[in-house]
Amino acid sequence: MCARKTFYIFVKASDEQQFCAVRQDQPIPPMIDGVRWTYVSCIDTTRDRPFGFDLDRAHDAMRRGSVYFYRRELMFRRTNFLLEAA
Template identity: 70%
Template sequence: MCARKTFYLFAKASDAQQFCAVRQDQPIPAMIDGVQWHYVDCIDTSRDKPFGFDVDDAQRATRDRGVYFYKREFIFSQPGVLLKAA
């Protein structure tokens, strides 16, 4: 079923790193009111892989709670060796 792979994504208004996802074949929870959570996109997990989004966790969470929460954090590390310009 295609709908099990398709999710609506919402971003938390007060924190641009926090997201939640709802499967397209499920109702949108009342907590997603357009004020605290804003619609971002619709993704098909067979081809789209948003950073921080775990498809298996999303399937379990939406089956159990109707919504999947995840955080997109960027972690930068310093390379051990600096790159030289050519």
């Protein structure tokens, strides 16, 4: 049960804003070879939620036997002279 809440997070070596997540109870796919994709951390989604990580989409990807890909980009817009995250 705990494994369904825990994900391994990997970053793409050529684009440090692109990440993928694999649930702990799923096999790590061969594309994650430690060269093109490297391990970053392990998160427990009951308390951790990295920016850009969508838990529903992550679980959908795991049901399809896939990997969940997401980007961590900060985009800012000007509103009343204050910058805020979009």
